[in-house]
Amino acid sequence: MSFFKRQTHPDELETQDYDANIDPQLRLRTVRTAASTLAESIASEQRADRRKSIRRKRSRFFRGKHADKDRKLGAEVDVVPVSEQDAKAAAQILGNRRNIYVNTPLTAIEVDRQGEPTVRYPRNKIRTSKYTVVTFIPKNLYEQFRRVANLYFLALVVLQLFPVFGAAGSQISFLPLLFIITVTAVKDAVEDYRRAALDEEVNTYATTKLGNWQNVNQPTDPRNWLEKTLRINPPGHVTKGVRKLRDREAEQGMRVILSREGERISMSSTSLAGASSLSLGRRLDDIQSVDSHSYPPADPSQTSLATASQQLAGGPFSLSQATGSSTLAPSSPGVINWGKRITGMSRWERTLWKKLEVGDIVLLRDNEQVPADIIVLATSDPDGLCYVETKNLDGETNLKPRKAVHATSHILSEEDVERSAFVLDSEPPHQNLYTYNGVLRYPESSTGEMKAESITINEMLLRGCSLRNTAWVIGLVAFTGADTKILLNGGETPSKRSKIEKETNFNVVANFVLLLAMCIITGIVNGIFDARTSTSSAFFEVGEEPSDSHVVNALVTFGSSLIAFQNIVPISLYISIEIVKTIQAYFIAQDIDMFYQPLESGCVPKTWNISDDLGQIEYIFSDKTGTLTQNIMEFQKCSINGVTYGEAITEAQRGAARREGRTDLADPEEHNRRMVVIREDMLRMLGRSFKNRYSQPDKVTLVSLKLAEDMADRSSEQRSHIIAFFRALSVCHGVLADRPDSQNPFQLEYKAESPDESALVAAARDIGFPFTGKNRDSIDIEVMGQTEKYTPLKVLEFNSTRKRMSVIVRNPQGRIILYCKGADSVIYERLAPDHDPELKAKTSSDMEAFANSGLRTLCIAYREMGEDEYLQWSRVYDAATSSVKDRDEEIDKANAQVEHTLRILGATALEDKLQEGVPDAIETLHQAGIKLWILTGDKVQTAIEIAFSCNLLKSDMDIMILSADTVEGARVQIEAGLNKIASVLGPPTWDPRKRGFAPNAKASFAIVIDGDTLTHALDPELKELFLNLGTQCETVVCCRVSPAQKALTVKLVKDGRNAMTLSIGDGANDVAMIQEANVGVGLNGLEGSQAAMSADYAFGQFRYLTKLLLVHGRWSYRRIADMHGNFFYKNVIWTFALFWYLPFNGFDATYLYEYTFILLYNLVFTSLPVIILGAFDQDINAKAALAFPQLYIRGIRGLEYTRTQFWLYMGDGLYQSGVVFFIPYLVWTLGPAVSWNGKGIESLTDFGTTVAVSAIFAANTYVGINTQYWTVITWLVIVGSSLVVLVWIIVYSFFTAFEREVQILFGGVTFWATVVLAVSVALLPRLLAKFISTTYFPQDSDIVREMWVKGDLKDRLGIKHHRDRRNSADLERTPMFQKPHMRSVSELSTASYEPALTRSPGVGDKLPIAPHADTPPNTSPYVPTREVDEPQYVVSTPTVAEPPTPTNASQFAGMAPSPQPSYYSASDIPPPSPMASPVYQHPSQAYAPYSPPPSATLQVPHSAYEMRVRSPSHESNPYRPHADTSHLQDGHPAGRRELTSATDDSYVTAGDDDDGYGHYSEQGADRHASTYSGPRVM
DSSP, rough: GGOOOOOOHHHHHHHHHHHHHHHHHHOOEEEEEEEEHHHHHHHHHHHHHHHHHHHHHGGGGOOOHHHHHHHHHHHHHHHOOOHHHHHHHHHHHHHHHHEEEEEEOOGGGGGGGTTTTTOOOOOSSSOOOOOTTTTHHHHHHHHHTTHHHHHHHHHHHHHTGGGOOOOOOOOTTTHHHHHHHHHHHHHHHHHHHHHHHHHHHHTEEEEEEEEEOTTTOSOOOOOOOHHHTTOOOOOTTTOOOHHHHHHHHTTTTTTEEEEEEEEESSSSSSHHHSSOOOOOOEESSSBBOOOOOSSSSSSSGGGGEEEEOBOOOSSSOOOOHTTTTTTTTTTOSSBBOOTTTOOOOEEEEEEEGGGTTTTTTEEEEEEOOOEEEEEEEESTTTEEEEEOOOHHHHHSSSSSEEEEOOOGGTSSSSHHHHHEEEEEEEEEOOOOTTOOOEEEEEEEETOOEEEEEEEEEGGGOOOOOEEESSSSSEEEEEEEESSSSHHHHTTTOOOOOOOOHHHHHHHHHHHHOOOOOOOHHHHHHOOOOOHHOSSSSSOOOTTSSSSSSSHHHHHHHHHHHHHTTTTOOHHHHHHHHHHHHHHHHHHHOOOOOOOGGGGTTOOOOOOOOGGGGSSSSEEHHHETTTEEEEEEEEEEEEEETTEEOOOOOHHHHHHHHHHOOOOOOOHHHHHHHHHHHHHHHHHHHHHHHHOOOTOOOOOOOOOOOOHHHHHOOTTTTHHHHHHHHHHHHSSSSEEEEOOOOOOOOTEEEEOOSSSHHHHHHHHHHHHTTOEEOOOOOOOOOEETEEEEEEEEEEEEOTTTTOOOEEEEEETTTTEEEEEEEEEEEHHHHOTTTTTHHHHHHHHHHHHHHHHHHOEEEEEEEEEEEEHHHHHHHHHHHHHHTOOOHHHHHHHHHHHHHTOOBEEEEEEEEEEEEEEETTHHHHHHHHHHEEEEEEEEOOOHHHHHHHHHHTSOOOOOOEEEEEOOHHHHHHHHHHHHHHHHHHHHSOOOOOOGGGGGGOOOSSSSSEEEEEEEOOOOOHTTTTHHHHHHHTTSSSEEEEEEEOOOHHHEEEHHHHOOOHHHEEEOOOOOOHHHHHHHHSSSEEEEOOOOHHHHSSEEEEEEETTTHHIIIIIIIHHHHHHHHHHHHHHHHHHHHHHHHOOOOOOGTSSOOOSSSSSHHHHHIIISSSSSHHHHHHHHHHOHHHHHHHHHHHGGGHHHHSSSHHHHHHHHHHHHHHHHHHHHHHHHHHHHHHSSOOOSSSOOOOOOHHHHHHHHHHHHHHHHHHHHOOOOOOOOOHHHHHHHHHHHHHHHHHHTTTTTGGGGGGIIITTSSSHHHHHHHHHHHHHHHHHHOOOOOOHHSSOOHHHHHHHHEEEEHHHHHHOOOOHHHHHHOOOGHHHHHHGGSOOOOOOOOSSOOOOOOSSOOOOOBBBBOBTTTTTTOOOTTSSSOBBBBOOOEEEOOOOOOOOOOTTTOOOOOOOOOOOOOOSOOSOOOOOOOOOOOOOOOOOOSSSOEEEEEEEEOOOOTTTSSBOOOOSSSSSSTTSOOOOTTTTTTTTTTTSSSOOOEOOOOBBBBTTTOOOOSSOOTTTEEEEEEGOOOOOOOO
């Protein structure tokens, strides 16, 4: 019986929802295409909403006791209910709530005995710099002595101060350490000073606050004890900065007068009496508030943007007169007590941002930045609305509406503030940018009854935002300085150290242990020798021992040897590294390829000491808006009545074509030119049909000639569907229409909360359906030149749950129409049952194709309503909106009663414009083995669309969507995801040698996760599981992520996998993750960027990341790694040679070398070669590094700097130290120790000098062997450093006993032969090892380097060979060709161009016109084809063997010399260089080669000289043999490209990047078509 039927438990429903995304094998289901990913994300959100609804209904059974209490509270205090999510967030916030009083005394528990507030709030002054003047020295010293080596050096300096250890030059022993610490401190100071300068610039921004008014929240004297003692800044004192600001603005005579019609700025109080003041403000009329942050604005039916101008005439007046405020005014609801007596002394005054305090009343004006987190009390809009732009916060340029607190919205003047009395009960400061909960409590003026009004984030303006389209705002400062949300999300500026620098501590410790072992051995053996009796020391070393105790002598010897062998831990290493990294930072800053012209800024390194980390990045965490995208939407395509319009090709389509190897898509430049032609024809056709006064032709993005044809065909049925479609776009929106140019009333600009909205309305405007404005009573549009007025009735708001927006209007015919737009799945659920199935299927197919092309889709639908239906529904809807209990659910039920039986009008497809080069940059980074994570605050669907557009998500990926609202649900889905990956790829491996993914793996996975699920995934219980899942995926997209979650995600990967991470963003909400990552990159914005201020590197575009990482980062990593190894090596060979001498002197730590050698070894003799190696060495060229990004993976795996390599360098140094000591020792002991003049060379100085020279020569030559990029500087430094030793011996030989060295050692063969033999034997194993490794076990970089040096890689990359530069004889660069005045009259003929013959002329021969180097091809069918009868100049391309093609390589082809002799004479002058075949390069090479344009012309730069070439047109040239066409196929050489020819009106000039022989210079070869800047030589 049904009565006994088991009912499903709510917990089981939740489990069923989770299981819907998991297959029977407990594996998470995956999707692939963009359309299926979007559909699955929407379904996941709907399941989550259903689970929340179930829990809400279930929780009602447990709210019985509290319901009555809540109703009573609601009757007594008018508190607007907050959402469940906000209440939950508020419950999790830690800290004490704060009360902010305005004209109300503090309570007794909030003041001390003196009546001063007990709570102190932080100043509004911010500091992102690490140091202050007071803390710089101690904090910087702490940072530097975190290095173990510096502590060691400090200990050695202390030892050398004691004479007992016999240290030579102990008085100056501290200088090297002092020099290193000083240089490092200066570098740190310069870096931090730049941050401090930016901080000071922000702190001294000007703002306006209420002066001569008491802020009871601040103490009477806020100074600290030091300021009080020194009597600095007494209360009421105007500081110097504020005084300068007021003096500067006083000269301009500015006064602020507020009104609802705008802000009036008069020239002065005296001139105001005789002249009217112009209203500079604009007002927003009748715009209802919006609670949602998503697109679109809430009540667009009652919005308009108008420019208000009003003149104010008359004599002197008061502010209260200007605003209409009066003490006799009737009582009005709110915080103002009209009967209260006031002083009238308060005035608006200018001040600095850093002077603001909690509780201050501030006045913001249009386009000003918000100085602190403030509560909006009143605005210039009658409905209390204002608009803010959050570009500095999150990179978004669209406007976000905020509203004033209702109780304070009547405040208009200073007097009104004085009459007000209220208390703000605020929550503690916290990081969440999207929530705020507070209560405004105030007494009603008439009855004295306490009232309350809730305050949410919609009534708050956050620091860093900019006020837009609002004349003025009065606000209350709630949070200042470090308490503001923007700074809470930033955190303190960290002190970052590179990975190699941290690893150096191990190397230093290892060397220190080795040093201790050497010293212990020396001390023990010396003590044993000292204990012997009856030795020669009793006769020759009387009184030399420091004491009579053998133990004490051994300890002294231990200390002496510690000083003697100290160079084994190189103190010069750190200063050399600082020098090298400074040079590397300079090169990065000067890289022209990373210079962004619109902002005129290059890459700015702000942290110099982590450049080597750029070569080891494994994970990149990127923001979306403003980082990957431009936040510009373009209406590209649409589907109307099943017909698709739009010719655009998206980046996602191009990326798919590249991955599939297809070349059927046109070249981007060619496609753009084709679009220009089609757009002109389309607008011309529309212009003949009707007049569109509001059209902006240069902004038309929906380009379709078919659309214009259908609109122009009055007999077509499709025309009516098009009109209905665009009419819906013009009516159903929340856009503000603005006329910025008063001289041109037909110039309309649209501003909306979402760029999607403005793009749709702007496209309708340009097609012929402009929205011209709206007010409470009408929506004004034009339909193909005819004005139409619609009456707005209701607006059903868009939110993330509904995923649709509807407007109900009355059309000019009096019928009621509901227009609806939203996600296709949501609209299709509400279509009429009898809807045309073919239209549904065709529109759905079109939207799927749009989505798979990376476009954002919306479905447009409508339905007609009857009068009775509307009236009945309107009463239900009004009751739902006024409901206190379950308001959101009641509104949803009311909406469902009217949003049904819809009929499709069509679908729109918008492209979120990516920054230039983003897809190619992401593809290159993927090929380098780098994994990219997107961390964005946007919706899931938006993030998915962008990820597909930039080729971050691909159709061949298995995409998993994680959406859960409980910890257990998140656990189930994460485990299912791990099962899915393991079933395909097997168990994971975390071997560091296998870091970085292989792009050609048999399967690749991606994750899309929302903010709620990420919150659970970052829980300590689940973060290890989530880390395992995320790090096995190629891409992770995190949506609805807060700034704090971004930082936690970066920290999870960085610490959990010990991986090198890089974060990149452009907004203040990215600062936390930028500072958390190993390397932080900030993008410079048009208005400055908090992210760029806090970053380690700052530049203009995301695409520069490839050059920064794959070139500069890889070079820096290899250079620093090689430099470290060589540094330790050269100190080992020097120190151990000294150690081998100890057995021959009784282990008494006697120096083998002359002391000046010890002083100058690391300073002069061997330091520069290693520095040059670290600063300039390159294993491969920059273009080769970009062409083969897979080379970067060695840095990810850390293979260039390992402990094994460190010990190999140490072992090499140990071996060579023995060679350079014992070979001279054998020569000195086995051979005659005499020189050529008979004088002996058996002295210690002679022997020590020979060993020292051998060690120095070996060390410098060893660095040369490891150098792979030899330049003039390299030769000079390596050879010069070795020769400096000999020069020093010559110079120093003229002093003291060293004078005999030159004539004795240099004059004999023994010295030179010994040095050469020792160096050769020492370096031979290294040479053999390098030869064997590069020949039989080459690395990828060795192969690429061989291709570069001996192969054809330069040809394939379009780079000119040095031998070609030396052997080229470019006659066209001679004065005869370059300077017209050097030519004869006949040569300067102005006759028309006659092309040279390329073959015997024939009757009727017609050849295509050649494309020219600076004129892109045009294949539009709308441009007529032109043919010429004259024979043409033909340039052919020789066949080149096809080697393995590097990634992103260009089309490489050589140029055959022209067979045509010179026209100028019959002499044997070599022919000029041929014209380079035009190759329009694109980094992906995925586009089909285009055919030559019919009518291309070549424009000559103004600075170029003109050269014309002509030849007889009626006879063959005697100097050119007739062409043999027997080897041609269809008239073209076999295996070659199609022959091209020049037009008869071509002008040719020499290009800067061409050498005249078809080879481009290294600088010009990397240019793409979009940046091509000149023609090539014919």
